[in-house]
Amino acid sequence: MALVASAVAATGPQADSRRMKVVGVLTNAEVPLPAFDGFRMGMARLGWEQGRDVTYVFRGVIAKDEALAAEAHRLVEQKADLILALTTKAALAAISAGQGTPDPVPVLFAPASNPVQTGLAKSLREPGGVATGVTFGSQEARRLAWLTRIVPDLTSVYVPYNHDDASPRASLPILEEAARKLGITLVVEPVDGWEGMQEAMARLPMDTRAMLVTPDPVLASHARELARFAIDRGIALTMPHQGGVEQGALMSYGFEGRDVGMQAANQGALILSGMSPADLPIEFAEFSLSINLATASRLGITIPRAILRQARVVMP
Helix, strand or coil: CHHHHHHHHCCCCCCCCCCCEEEEEECCCCCCHHHHHHHHHHHHHCCCCECCCEEEEECCCCCCHHHHHHHHHHHHHCCCCEEEECCHHHHHHHHHHHCCCCCCCCEEEEEECCCCCCCCCCCCCCCCCCEEEEECCCHHHHHHHHHHHHCCCCCEEEEEEECCCHHHHHHHHHHHHHHHHHCCEEEEEEECHHHHHHHHHHCCCCCCCEEECCCCHHHHCCHHHHHHHHHHHCCEEECCEHHHHHCCCCEEEEECHHHHHHHHHHHHHHHHCCCCHHHCCCEECCCEEEEEHHHHHHHCCCCCHHHHCCEEEECC
16 A cells, blocks of 8 residues: 555656546446545645646436446547546446447546456456456445444344345345344345335335445435434434435444545546556445434434444434
8 A cells, every 4th residue: 555655646747748637427326426526635635636637527417327328438439538437337337338449448436346246347456457446345244243233132134225236236145144144134125226215115014123225326325315214213224324324324334435535536646647447456445333323312222332432423
């Protein structure tokens, strides 16, 4: 990591090249937008001034798969110098758009889950293709373990996931193995986007006590609605990102989007300075435990002090 950091320090915009670099930004959900903010902040700190050294092309959140693919192709055709993909689905679309072109656009994901399993890279140490970035690591198993410590008498956890997104699908085997070791039954249900999630909530059994939302950017973008539903039903909800706790979820063991973006800026600066993503190891986001005490109180859950000392606490 020290070698990478020192390389970044030496790779601000090259003095002998005044051509402004173009970074296209691609996402199919709102929840990772703070990572884009963090990326711009990180690039600025590394000397890449927006409007002078780098410009960002971002046409907003694109939820439909066909439109996402079209935007990825547009960025490739416009010869962007880098595509910043804020979700796994966006990264896959960007890679697909560049396949078969003589000079594929480098792709930087910030973040993506399970990049090897989802086909974004050959390995974490040597991505070997056109993409690299920041990933989650073993977040899901640890998050389930924390949930069982906070709600110690749990026997089952409801796990909805978007069936057409490779990111949450790749997390299921990790969760299932963790649940087996913890003696927890997972009630896994595929849903079709947010509309499908709303339908699933309407028929959710009344005795459901806990819900775990996987690294699913579409569902995570509705953290506030999910938290409101969970509190009304007395369900302990855990989200994959800290922002979900701020919006009312009981707990998370996850990352902060802006920090992920700033971390990815180091890699972005290297790529824009000429390094191939194939040679840039995929980095792990830093995780922390977050707990919403107001939600815990409304659910009648008392959090042990030993756990609170290890957590980022969201106060009432």
